[in-house]
Amino acid sequence: MKRIVIILTFFFLGTRLYAQTLFLPESIKEMRQYVVQGRVATDYSTLYYEELGEGDPVILVHDHSLSNLMWEQQFYTLSQKYRMIRYDLRGYGESSSQIEYVHFTHAEDLIALMNALSLEKAHLVGLGMGGSIATDMLAMYPERVSSAVLASGNLEKIPGPSQPVLPAGSSKKDLKTVKQKETDKDKIRQKRLNEILKTAGSQRENIREPLSAMIQAWDVWQAFHKEARILGGLDTYETLKEKRPQIPVLIVEGKAKGNAYSHTTEILNILPLSKFILLEDCGRLLNIEQPEAFNQIVLDFIDSTAPL
Numbered sequence: 001m002k003r004i005v006i007i008l009t010f011f012f013l014g015t016r017l018y019a020q021t022l023f024l025p026e027s028i029k030e031m032r033q034y035v036v037q038g039r040v041a042t043d044y045s046t047l048y049y050e051e052l053g054e055g056d057p058v059i060l061v062h063d064h065s066l067s068n069l070m071w072e073q074q075f076y077t078l079s080q081k082y083r084m085i086r087y088d089l090r091g092y093g094e095s096s097s098q099i100e101y102v103h104f105t106h107a108e109d110l111i112a113l114m115n116a117l118s119l120e121k122a123h124l125v126g127l128g129m130g131g132s133i134a135t136d137m138l139a140m141y142p143e144r145v146s147s148a149v150l151a152s153g154n155l156e157k158i159p160g161p162s163q164p165v166l167p168a169g170s171s172k173k174d175l176k177t178v179k180q181k182e183t184d185k186d187k188i189r190q191k192r193l194n195e196i197l198k199t200a201g202s203q204r205e206n207i208r209e210p211l212s213a214m215i216q217a218w219d220v221w222q223a224f225h226k227e228a229r230i231l232g233g234l235d236t237y238e239t240l241k242e243k244r245p246q247i248p249v250l251i252v253e254g255k256a257k258g259n260a261y262s263h264t265t266e267i268l269n270i271l272p273l274s275k276f277i278l279l280e281d282c283g284r285l286l287n288i289e290q291p292e293a294f295n296q297i298v299l300d301f302i303d304s305t306a307p308l
Contacts (some may be wrong), residue, residue, distance in 0.1 A: 028076040042112035044102050048094035049087035049113060053079030056146065057119050058302065060086040061110070063128030063153070063285075065192050065218045066211075067093030073291035074125065078299065085122070087113055089133075097221055103228040105161060107136040114144060123302050127151040127287060129231075135267070136232035138247060139239035147248040147305040149298055152284045154251060154267045160235030161228075185220045192218075199283025201256035207288050240270050248305045249274040252286065252297060259283035 031052065039046045050068065058078060060071040068075075068086040075084050090109050091098035110133065114122060123146045126134035131153030137145050193215050197204055232239075249271045253261035255278050268274050277297055282289035 031076050031079070040113050040116040042109055043104065044099055045090045045096040045104070045109065047087055047090065047096075047109060047113055049085060049117075050075070051083065051085045051117075052076070053082055053084050055082045056302075056306075057117075057122040058082045058084050059110070059114075059119075059122045059124050060084065061106075061124060061126035061130030061133050062086070062089065062092070063130055064222075065092075065189075066128075066214045067217065069093070069214055070127070070285070070288065074287060074295060074298065077291075077295050081299070082123075082302070085113075085117065085119075089129075091221055092218065097219070098225070098227065100225045101228070103161070104230065105136065105140075105228075105232065106133045106230050107140050107232065110137060111141055111144065120144070121146045123147045123149075123305070125149040125151070125298060126153065128153040128284060132156045132231050135240075136236050138245055138249065138271070139232055139236040139243070142243070142245040142247055145245075145247050147250075147302060149250045149252060149301060150267070151252040151286060151294075152254060154265065155237055155240075156231050156233050157237065158231065158233040159229060160231070160233035162235050163229070163233075185223075188220050188223050189215050189218060196284055199254070199256060199259035200285070201254070201259075201281035201283060201289055203282065203289040207285065211285070211288070240267070244270060244272055246273055247271070248301070250297070250301045251276045252294070253278055254282035254284065254286035254289070255280050256283040 035050050035052045037048070037050050039048055048068075052075065060068065060074060062068055062070050067088050071086045075086050078084050088095035089106055090096060090104065121144055124134040124137060126132070126149070131150040132155070134148045134150055135154045138148055193212055196211060197208060200207060251265055251268060251274060253265070253276075255261060259282075261278065265276065268276055279286050279290055279293060279297070287294045
């Protein structure tokens with residue numbers, strides 16, 4: 001399918017406006033008028049994106065059940081130095097829903113977005129599932145990655161696209177889906193909200209309202225349908241072990257009582273130019289809990305990768 005880019009006028013409605021108002025300080029809100037919005041058409045999907053700023057491109061990749069709105073503090077602040085691009089993954093936010101049994105990977109979608117925007121390479125910043133997608137890019141398309149920040153997520157030890165879904169696995173998914181269809185969607189959203197908040201540090205209550213607004217906008221499609229193998233999983237793991245791409249990578253984790261993290265994450269051993277930072281007093285959504293500290297870490301890292 002031919003890829004096209006459609007530029008849209010800038011607008012904010014409903015939950016989108018509500019969530020952004022909660023995230024943004026007054027000094028940044030006036031920057032909204034300069035944001036470019038658009039959609040990229042790819043196979044069986046359209047991807048919604050926004051961009052702001054000039055300079056080297058930086059693409060923000062969001063977590064499961066959320067949307068590009070989780071990057072408010074990064075998108076606007078870092079646009080003062082870089083060309084910032086954020087988008088909704090297929091099946092989330094304002095992008096197209098996934099289609100059951102249609103095979104794709106989020107990394108392939110990201111390449112479609114980059115091609116449509118004529119980006120030869122970009123710095124990637126991913127969190128949670130977004131970190132796993134950025135890790136897939138390091139394995140599948142290393143020539144398109146200038147650097148990568150992997151926050152609260154990187155390697156996924158799950159079956160990759162090369163491994164077919166076996167009948168037994170399919171049956172298990174059928175049983176899981178039947179059970180979940182008996183559960184109210186709001187209960188699934190509430191469970192997800194509680195899971196994320198449980199990992200948080202001292203800012204837990206301050207992030208509850210904006211996080212809840214984003215999760216309420218999630219249509220919960222993934223809980224009721226069979227997904228294709230959307231992440232590289234073990235395929236990515238094996239490729240990285242073999243190729244060990246020479247790309248600067250920063251692993252960032254949040255240190256809070258309820259958050260699971262590791263000082264010796266395995267990916268550090270297979271990426272030669274990787275390093276690790278532990279951010280105090282925050283959990284999974286460290287970019288929202290500690291935005292100033294996170295922004296400085298990202299800026300320092302990307303700046304350090306620039307050629308002398």
